[in-house]
Amino acid sequence: MDATLSDPLVGRRIDSRYQVLSRIGRGGMGVVYRAEDDRLEREVALKVLRSDLAHDAEARQRFVREAKAAARLAHPNVVSVLDQGTDGEIAYLVMELVPGRTLRDAVAEKGSLTPGEALTVLEAVLDALAEAHAKGIVHRDVKPANVLVGEHGRIKVADFGLARSAAAATTAMTGATELIGTAEYLAPERVARGIADARSDVYAVGVLLFEMLTGRPPFTGDVPVNLAYRHVYDDVPAPSSLVPGLPVELDGLVARATAKDPDDRPADAGRFLEEVRAVHHRMDPSGLSQRSEPLTEAIPVVAGSTMRIPLVPDDGTGAAPVAPAPVRPADPTEIGYGPGGRTRRGGMIAMVALVLTLALAGSVVWFFGAGPGAYTDTPTGLVGRTEPEARQILTAAGLQAEVEQEFHDTAAPDTVISTDPGEGRRVRKEGTVTLVLSKGPELFAVPAVVEETQEDADRMLQEADLAVGEVRREFSEDVEEGRVISSSLEPGTQHRRGTPVDLVVSDGPRPIEVPALVGTPYEEAAATLEEAGLTPERAGEEHSETVPKGAVLGQEPNGGTLFRGDPVRLTVSLGPPLVKVPEVQGMQLREAEALLKGLGFQVKVERAYGGIFGTVRQATPSAGTSIPKGSVVNLLVV
Known part of the structure; x- marks a missing residue:
């Protein structure tokens, strides 16, 4: 059966991020898969510690050590390690995927x-x-x-x-x-x-x-x-x-x-x-x-x-590995066959005795030089000690000390966090034990994320080993929608791994409701728009029989929302149109009234001497004068 089809990890999502697509290969310590990084939308190589080694603390430490070692190397000929973590009992490394072989x-x-x-x-x-x-x-x-x-x-x-x-x-x-x-x-x-x-x-x-x-x-x-x-x-x-x-x-x-x-x-x-x-x-x-x-046909060797x-076969005998003895052509006279063979059997017995003696001596040398007699146990009680205290314990046990330092989130600086070999593990007598001392928590610089997109800011914080905290959205007149306005921690400041950084993300400019201004005096309307953050523009003037002169006759847009600084065009009323007063002097009142009212004027009549003749004697304003439509024309009738 195809290993990919039978592999239980294929199709599974690791750590809620890595979708396992197929198996690439299997090695002595782990299995490598092709996977999809859902967060960054790219294919990666996912190396998973073999299930039979899941509870092997040393194997898991090697996984972490591989990530740290590769992370220290920035070189085009080194496969980059992108991430490392665990998901339940699964320990994994994420590496760049190198297409090829x-x-x-x-x-x-x-x-x-x-x-x-x-x-x-x-x-x-x-x-x-x-x-x-x-x-x-x-x-x-x-x-x-x-x-x-x-x-x-x-x-x-x-x-x-x-x-x-x-x-x-x-x-x-x-x-x-x-x-x-x-x-x-x-x-x-x-x-x-x-x-x-x-x-x-x-x-x-x-x-x-x-x-x-x-x-x-x-x-x-x-x-x-x-x-x-x-x-x-x-x-x-x-x-x-x-x-x-x-x-x-x-x-x-x-x-x-x-x-x-x-x-x-x-x-x-x-x-x-x-x-x-x-x-x-x-x-x-x-x-x-x-x-x-080649001299002979090549035989494929994997x-x-x-x-x-x-290094010592576990066969119950305790025997050391022995290099193969050199092989040379047999001489019948040396093994007691052929002419004169029997006379040499005494020499053969002596040779066997010599070989046994040398083997015993070799076993003694091996026991104290490379076997169990050459080793002791790494002392316990080193973890948590200061360097001087740990060195004193090792010196008393006849061992030397080498020192390495690593960051640690909880251990006090300059205290031992681990040893190599581990406590209680075998170490060569008068050998060296590596003390790994805490450098305290590793601090990471906050990246400058202001004006970056929210997606880029999230990625930058994760790459800096910090966490994305609360994300709030606010209107901004200066920062484009979807970009970061501010962060809770100053760029360049140092903080522990996983420290949350709160972000304020722009929702773009705040929308402004356009007020209804028709009928409002122009100066008052302009002030209202400026106070709201909009820009009044005088679009022109027109006569109106309904809107008083100097008031807003029309606006564009007439409602809806705009953003700060957007223009609103206003048309201002010139009042009613002007109409010339016609000549009505000498006309009969009924005829004059009909003419004036037909032109949109109002008529007011004043009678002299009782107005018994019904004839217009005088019109005010006089004929030929232009006055607003709807104005009153006074008629003197005799």
């Missing part, structure tokens, strides 16, 4: 790489490790499966799950009888003494170069412990011994990087990178592109996963 898959497909291809990959890997070594980080699990080849050829180093500080790595062991790593790439000092530094990574890079050039690791086998001890007892062969025609300079690089004594190797990845670049520059272009065939490798 692993170097292991690329080598398996091609059989081997050309010298030019191998050196290009090697330089990118060393460039990434040089950044780590410069910051005191040792990877401890360099192998083709942890080198990613992107779609456009970008090389990235992944999986810092075994990474440690250089000081801690020189003494760190997972126990008295095991170490964690991939047997094909373990440096001799890791197997023999359980220590690692930058030169151990250089050794693994040398094995990596050998595999790229030949298509297989230098040592292979089914039993990890036997394979690991091959690095202690056997020299890595020259690549050209398997692939004739390879430039001798490449044999030299492999020999330099895989020297048994760490002192004979380059001091770190940066130094080795300088040597590799110099060789690459000197090589003939034709030699760089040459793809040579290197093992990262695992706990027992």
Whole structure:
């Protein structure tokens, strides 16, 4: 059945944010999935600690250590870790998704790489490790499966799950009888003494170069412990011994990087990178592109996963691992067969006795040099102590102390928060215990979020390890709708992880109701608009028989809402239109009244001498005068 279809995590949402889409691969410690980050709407790689290791405190610590180690590295050839957390019993890391394949898959497909291809990959890997070594980080699990080849050829180093500080790595062991790593790439000092530094990574890079050039690791086998001890007892062969025609300079690089004594190797990845670049520059272009065939048909070899490798087999005998004895052609005279064979049986008995004696001596040496007799327990009661107190306890136990510091939200500064090896765990006698001291709570600077969109402000606060607090919305005449007006904490101030930052977000300008102003004197209407924050504009003047002169005859808009500063256009009344008084003198009253009223005038009659003739003697205002329509015309009638 397809692993994706049967995997219970596929289709699940982790931590209410990461939607698991499909399974990418499985390693010794974790499973990697393709997932969708719902918050930022992007695809990521989600690495989940294997379920059988969910309650393994050391494995969970490695997960956290991987996130912290990668977070300290900002390099184009290092896979970025974006997030880390837990969801119930699930411990996870979120990493950038690198479309492509692993170097292991690329080598398996091609059989081997050309010298030019191998050196290009090697330089990118060393460039990434040089950044780590410069910051005191040792990877401890360099192998083709942890080198990613992107779609456009970008090389990235992944999986810092075994990474440690250089000081801690020189003494760190997972126990008295095991170490964690991939047997094909373990440096001799890791197997023999359980220590690692930058030169151990250089050794693994040398094995990596050998595999790229030949298509297989230098040592292979089914039993990890036997394979690991091959690095202690056997020299890595020259690549050209398997692939004739390879430039001798490449044999030299492999020999330099895989020297048994760490002192004979380059001091770190940066130094080795300088040597590799110099060789690459000197090589003939034709030699760089040459793809040579191995002496024998290549047999695909898949290197093992990262695992706990027992250094002492648990067979109940307590016997130490023994390197395979050299094999040479049998001589019949030495084993009592053929002519004269019987006369040599006494010598054979003596030889067996000598071998048993040497084996017993070797077991004693092993017991006190690398076996249980070489170890003691890390004292308890160190956590919570000050550095001087902890050092005193270790000194009394015959142990040395190294110091690292980490931020801690609750532990007092300069007190021990953890040890490596942990309290009660095995440590070599007269060895070193790493004391991890609290630096107090880590403080994070508040980013400047004013005038950022609310979405960007949320992201900036989360990236700064702060929390989004209460979000209020207010009208603003100056800040665009949806952008932050203010935050409760000043930008640049330092606060603890997760401190909430309240935001005030703009709802844009406040809407203003447009008042009804028709019939209001213009000056009063203009003042009303200005007081509301709007701008009065005089649009023109018109006559009106209903609106008094100087009052607002019309407005645009006539109601609704506007925003501060928006204009309101006002039309002002000129009063009624002007009409000329007609000539009515000499007309009969009835005729004159009809004419004037027809023109919109009102008529007032005054009679002289009783007005017995009914004739208009005089009109006031006089004929030809223009007066407002509706005005009164006085008629004198005789």
